Amino acid sequence: MFGDSMKTSISTGAKPLRLSPRWLAAAVTALASLIPGLVQAQQFYQLESAAVLKGAAPGWDYLSFEPARSYLFIGRRQDGVTVYDIHAGKVVGSIEKSQGANMATLVSEFDRGYTTNGDGTTTVFQLSTLKTIDRIKLGDSADAAYFEPVTGQLAFMMGDSREIAFVDARTGALTGKLALQSEKIEAGAADGQGNLFVSLRDRNLVIRIDARKRQVTAEWKTQGCEQPTGLAFDRLNKRIFAGCRGNSPVLAVLDAESGKVVATPEIGRGNDGVVYDPETRKVYASNGIDANVVIYDQVDPNTYKLDQAVGTRPQARTMALDPVSKKIYTVTAEGSVDPAKPVNRSAAPFYPNRYFADTFTLLTYSQR
Numbered sequence: 001m002f003g004d005s006m007k008t009s010i011s012t013g014a015k016p017l018r019l020s021p022r023w024l025a026a027a028v029t030a031l032a033s034l035i036p037g038l039v040q041a042q043q044f045y046q047l048e049s050a051a052v053l054k055g056a057a058p059g060w061d062y063l064s065f066e067p068a069r070s071y072l073f074i075g076r077r078q079d080g081v082t083v084y085d086i087h088a089g090k091v092v093g094s095i096e097k098s099q100g101a102n103m104a105t106l107v108s109e110f111d112r113g114y115t116t117n118g119d120g121t122t123t124v125f126q127l128s129t130l131k132t133i134d135r136i137k138l139g140d141s142a143d144a145a146y147f148e149p150v151t152g153q154l155a156f157m158m159g160d161s162r163e164i165a166f167v168d169a170r171t172g173a174l175t176g177k178l179a180l181q182s183e184k185i186e187a188g189a190a191d192g193q194g195n196l197f198v199s200l201r202d203r204n205l206v207i208r209i210d211a212r213k214r215q216v217t218a219e220w221k222t223q224g225c226e227q228p229t230g231l232a233f234d235r236l237n238k239r240i241f242a243g244c245r246g247n248s249p250v251l252a253v254l255d256a257e258s259g260k261v262v263a264t265p266e267i268g269r270g271n272d273g274v275v276y277d278p279e280t281r282k283v284y285a286s287n288g289i290d291a292n293v294v295i296y297d298q299v300d301p302n303t304y305k306l307d308q309a310v311g312t313r314p315q316a317r318t319m320a321l322d323p324v325s326k327k328i329y330t331v332t333a334e335g336s337v338d339p340a341k342p343v344n345r346s347a348a349p350f351y352p353n354r355y356f357a358d359t360f361t362l363l364t365y366s367q368r
Contacts, residue, residue: 043367045293045310045328051362053091055079058333058360062103062144062273063320065329066127072320072329073104073113074362081115081123083130084362086322086329096132098123105145105154107169114154114167116145122156124172136172138165146188148196148211155196155211157185164198166214176214180207187231187274189240191256197240199228206231206242206254220259225252230274230285237301243271243285251285251296253304262302267294268309270347272317273330279323282307286330288317289348293328293365310365315352327366334359 059077066073070086073095080098084091095104101115106127113130115123120139125132141160145167148155153175156165164178164185184201191197195217196209204226208218222228226246233240238256243249244264249271253263268287275284281298291314296304316332335352337343344351 042308044308045295045365046368048327048364048366049089049362051084051089051364052358053082053084053360053362054358055360056357058355058357060318060331060333060360062318063329063331064104064106065320065322066106066108067323068108070322072362073106074331075101075103075115076360077102077118086327086364093130095123095125095130097135098125098132102142103144105147107147107154109149110152110170112169112172114145114169114172116142116156118142120158120161122167122172134172136167136174138167138174139163139177143185144187146190146196148190148194149192150190150194151211153211155188155198155209157188157198159183159185164209164214166211178209178214178216180216184227186229189231189233191233191238192235197231197233197256199231199242201227201229201245204228206240206259208256208259218259220254222252222254223261224264225250225261228252230271232274232276232283234276234278234298234301236278237298239301241274241276241283241285243267243274243287245269245271249287251283251294251304253302263304265296265304265306268292270315270317273319275319275321277321277323277326280326284319284321284328286312286317286319288315288332289351291316293319293330312363312365313361316363325366327364330363330365332361332363 061075064073072084074082081095081101081104083093098115100117103116105114113125113127123135145156154167166175182200186199188198225244228242230243240254242252250264267285268290270289273286283296293310295307297307313332316330319330333355335355338354341353
């Protein structure tokens, strides 16, 4: 607004001392650091609401947020995909024929949504009306799907059959498959240039896939990180963020060009979700066993400083972020270990294998 040619004079009794606006701004900043009242207090996330969604014994996985209408799409497995209006604070519908859904992938440019169903199908629906178009068989199982915008394809992660199925997001047509040596094909993130990064939990790898050719072009060991699961990408600084479960859970930060791990800040146990917000340059990792969301500030591409760790509830392992309000959404339910049923000890010794009806809860956290 003001150039360096504008000067401020301070009388010293001798020659006037001329100070530039830049110098004055630096002085004010320094003074503010010494006077607490001039420094804006940090905002911490706190629970805003806990909405119980009635229903039978729940199961769930991923959440997807649609900013245009502030709709939250919740993969509730046997109950299919539930659509929740954040502003109205109520369920506005469910996607028909989406039983077994782990996730809904939203492709607004084609007015389409695709659920990923555990039996290897996808339920295609019109995003604007929530009306189901078709349920298409892709394979024997599926866990999640991610959109690659350059080729207009969806990549469906199908760990049980050790492959990724690629689908034309406009038509729903299968365009090809890619075989992988992994049974734990986890999250994916597109770089906006036709590549897709994918975490392979059972091989401690992050791979790069050329979506045009549907071929693996790089494999990178996640040094210092075991069981990479959640994944996000910073396009500006070309950094991959992988949430690592393992015995010493960390957020592995990889250089997307070399694959080198440049940082491994600590997170909580049971990670299943990672989100990067390019506006605030914060990285969020949701961790179900330790019941927290750990947030880091990106100081520079290789340096990360703890912002805060938000206490949530047990088994709240996945999350979605509203890019405008910065509210965090996660879900959980009341559960217990039934000794008559198998327990997922790879997750934790007493990881719940039974959840109770009418306890499925949407948790909203906002900054205050």
